Amino acid sequence: MAILAEDFFKERKYPFIVTLLILLICVTLFLFSFNHTTSNTVAFYSVIQEKPPLNPSQASADYTANPKVQELPPNVTNVRFDWKLCKEPQNVDFIPCLDNFKAIKALKSRRHMEHRERHCPETRLHCLLSLPKGYKVPVPWPKSRDKIWYDNVPYSKLVEYKKDQHWVVKSGKYLVFPGGGTQFKDGVDHYIKFIEKTLPAIKWGKHTRVILDVGCGVASFGGYLLDKNVITMSFAPKDEHEAQIQFALERGIPATLSVIGTQKLTFPDNGFDLIHCARCRVHWDADGGKPLYELNRILRPGGFFAWSATPVYRDDERDQKVWNAMVDITKAMCWKVVAKGHDSSGIGLVIYQKPTSSSCYEKREENNPPLCENKDGKNISWYARLDSCLTPLPVDGKGNLQSWPKPWPQRLTSKPPSLPTDSDAKDKFFKDSKRWSELVSDVYMNGLSIKWSSVRNVMDMNAGYAGFAAALIDLPVWVMNVVPIDVPDTLSIIMDRGLIGMYHDWYVTS
Numbered sequence: 001m002a003i004l005a006e007d008f009f010k011e012r013k014y015p016f017i018v019t020l021l022i023l024l025i026c027v028t029l030f031l032f033s034f035n036h037t038t039s040n041t042v043a044f045y046s047v048i049q050e051k052p053p054l055n056p057s058q059a060s061a062d063y064t065a066n067p068k069v070q071e072l073p074p075n076v077t078n079v080r081f082d083w084k085l086c087k088e089p090q091n092v093d094f095i096p097c098l099d100n101f102k103a104i105k106a107l108k109s110r111r112h113m114e115h116r117e118r119h120c121p122e123t124r125l126h127c128l129l130s131l132p133k134g135y136k137v138p139v140p141w142p143k144s145r146d147k148i149w150y151d152n153v154p155y156s157k158l159v160e161y162k163k164d165q166h167w168v169v170k171s172g173k174y175l176v177f178p179g180g181g182t183q184f185k186d187g188v189d190h191y192i193k194f195i196e197k198t199l200p201a202i203k204w205g206k207h208t209r210v211i212l213d214v215g216c217g218v219a220s221f222g223g224y225l226l227d228k229n230v231i232t233m234s235f236a237p238k239d240e241h242e243a244q245i246q247f248a249l250e251r252g253i254p255a256t257l258s259v260i261g262t263q264k265l266t267f268p269d270n271g272f273d274l275i276h277c278a279r280c281r282v283h284w285d286a287d288g289g290k291p292l293y294e295l296n297r298i299l300r301p302g303g304f305f306a307w308s309a310t311p312v313y314r315d316d317e318r319d320q321k322v323w324n325a326m327v328d329i330t331k332a333m334c335w336k337v338v339a340k341g342h343d344s345s346g347i348g349l350v351i352y353q354k355p356t357s358s359s360c361y362e363k364r365e366e367n368n369p370p371l372c373e374n375k376d377g378k379n380i381s382w383y384a385r386l387d388s389c390l391t392p393l394p395v396d397g398k399g400n401l402q403s404w405p406k407p408w409p410q411r412l413t414s415k416p417p418s419l420p421t422d423s424d425a426k427d428k429f430f431k432d433s434k435r436w437s438e439l440v441s442d443v444y445m446n447g448l449s450i451k452w453s454s455v456r457n458v459m460d461m462n463a464g465y466a467g468f469a470a471a472l473i474d475l476p477v478w479v480m481n482v483v484p485i486d487v488p489d490t491l492s493i494i495m496d497r498g499l500i501g502m503y504h505d506w507y508v509t510s
Contacts, residue, residue, distance in 0.1 A: 086127035093246060096125050098238050098257060112286070113261035116237040118383075139174075141252040141456045141476055145223045147174045148250045155243040158218070167218050168247065177251065179220050183278040183308045185345035188220045191278075192228070195306055199339040199351050202304065205229030208273045209408040209498040212298070215280025217241070219248035219255045226253070229408055231478065232276075233267075233500045235259075252456040254478050254500060260291045264381035266503040267298045270394045270402070270418075271495040275299055278308040285325035290386040292329050293369060296354060297381075297391040302404055305335070305352040312340070313348025332368060333390060334360035356401065358393055382485045382503050397421035405496050412470055416496030429465055429493075436467030444471075452477070462487065463501055466494040 086094065103119035134151035138144060150173055159170050166180025179188040195202065202208045205228040213222050213234040222232030236244050237259035248255035258265060260282050275295050284292045295305060311322040330337075330352055339351040355361075361371060372389040394402045397420060405411040413433065419425055444450065455477055460468050463481035472479060481501030483491045494501045 083126075083128045085130045086125065091130050092132055093243060094125075094129055095238065095257070096121055113237065113259050116239060116259040117261045117263055137454075138250060138252075138456075140454065144250070144252045144456070145177070145226075146179075147171075147176045148247070149173060150175050153243055153246050153250050155246075157242040158244060158247070161241070162217075167220070175247070177218060177220060177223075177247075179224065181217060181220055181278065183347050184220070185347060186343070188224045191343070191347075192221070192224055194341075194343045194347075195349065195351075198341040198349055199304070201338075202274065202351075203407075206407045207404075208304070209405075209411065210272055210495050210500060211274040211276060212267070212272045214260070214275065214277045214282060216244075216248065216255060218244050219251070219253040221276065221278065222255070223248075223251060223253040231498065231500050233272075233502075235265075249457065252478075254457075254480065256480075256502065260294060262386060264294060264384045264386060265298060266381055268381070268489070268491040268495065268503075269297050269391050270300050271298050271492060272303060273300055274304045274306060276306045279310070285322065285329060287386070288388065289329035289332075289369070290388060292326075292333065293388070293390060294386055296333055296335070297387065299354050300404070301354055301393050301401065302356040303354050304338070305354075306349060307352070308347060308349045312350045313342060313346070332364070332366075334364070355393070358401075361390070382505060394418065405498065408498050409473075411496065411498045412473060416493045418492040418496050432465045432467045433470060436471045440468065440471035461506065463490070463494060465490055466497055466499050466501065469494075469499050470497065 097118040097120040100119040100121050104115045107114050132151060132154050136149045136151060139148055156170060159168055165182050166178045169176045181188060184191045196204055209230060211230060211232050213232050216234035216236050219234040222234040225232050232254060234248055234255040235258040238257050245255045245257050282291055311319040334355045335352040337350060338353045342348045370389045371392050372387055396402055402417040405417055406414045415426060419429055452475055458477050458479045460479055460481050463483055466481045469479035469481055481494050481499055482504050483501060485503055485505045491501050
């Protein structure tokens with residue numbers, strides 16, 4: 001080595017060494033400055049790249065019960081954000097994906113309710129929505145079902161628009177909900193009893209537990225069904241009725257903003273026990289029946305569709321045209337009318353049932369609509385177009401048709417029909433339920449400063465098997481179980497348990 005070093009200096013190569021040393025010093029300084037920069041919250045987050053959303057079909061079929069916790073790097077501490085209040089028109093009830101006026105204005109058509117669908121902006125909102133002026137702590141449940149503070153949802157348009165139908169009435173500082181509705185002339189409680197009287201097999205709260213209310217208004221139907229141990233996912237669009245879903249949520253009733261337009265609803269195949277529509281303003285025969293095909297997709301085999309609308313009980317030309325179209329489409333779908341009746345106020349109701357066997361599909365003279373080809377067997381309804389086909393009936397791993405869940409409340413803790421048949425899946429499911437039961441009992445009930453008596457609405461952002469919601473079942477709360485689209489799809493299992501939920505992508509603007 002000494003000879004090599006001597007030769008090196010004789011050949012005057014030492015300038016190369018000096019240059020190399022300078023380069024190493026520069027690299028060292030750069031790395032030091034980068035580490036220092038990441039301790040600055042704003043600078044650190046500016047260099048993080050978001051994880052691209054995955055299609056549900058890319059998710060593993062295995063669900064691990066361990067919750068995913070995304071931790072900050074160890075050198076990032078005392079994270080602080082400087083949030084400011086949003087300015088007009090981005091305030092109070094502004095929803096980025098539904099109030100994207102630029103995208104809505106650019107739509108080529110509004111014929112199929114495209115303007116009521118989600119159109120998320122490219123940039124995120126970086127401000128906080130303000131509370132309404134005079135906002136108060138909400139009226140506690142169960143009193144909130146019948147009255148809420150007007151200042152919390154200060155909208156009077158619906159009060160005037162529906163004053164003869166008793167949806168909602170302004171009384172001093174309150175908005176009062178008498179339990180009326182377009183089809184509830186004798187009150188929603190009477191209407192609920194009328195449905196079960198028309199078809200006793202419905203058995204509210206036992207056989208029928210999870211239902212969908214389409215075009216729900218202020219969600220009184222779902223609100224009163226809670227007394228019968230029925231959990232209702234109520235939905236309506238954000239439209240001229242002004243804040244109807246906000247009314248529902250303020251009342252403490254499960255509800256979400258959605259519309260049957262050109263895209264699938266964010267629910268799994270074969271999830272709901274019953275779907276209800278009372279003058280819900282959906283043209284079921286549109287596009288050859290696509291809206292009905294969508295109901296068929298999300299309705300459980302053997303499930304019911306309760307439809308109360310003027311075509312059921314009026315004889316004028318317009319209504320009869322709609323009724324005849326419904327007869328043709330439901331026949332082609334293999335739905336059968338299992339009950340039809342009129343109540344004391346003259347309101348009519350028809351109840352359809354989805355088949356529990358594929359034999360009807362095979363016996364049809366025309367294969368129209370055809371059965372959908374879902375080669376990977378995944379539920380893909382996030383930003384997916386409505387189908388022109390019928391979703392095949394669900395089968396288990398052995399090819400047998402899935403059974404109806406056990407009666408409530410046994411279905412909450414029993415093996416869900418859509419759970420994979422392998423023993424490993426069953427073991428994971430019950431371990432997850434046991435783990436959450438212990439965690440809620442030991443930590444959430446006693447170890448956290450949560451005043452559960454003041455909590456009504458809960459959201460589980462990564463619900464898994466809904467063990468958290470199941471563990472809260474004895475509390476007067478309801479849980480929106482969210483299954484992100486980039487994790488294993490467990491939403492069918494959640495609904496099998498008698499709970500509600502929906503898909504979402506947390507990587508896009510809400």
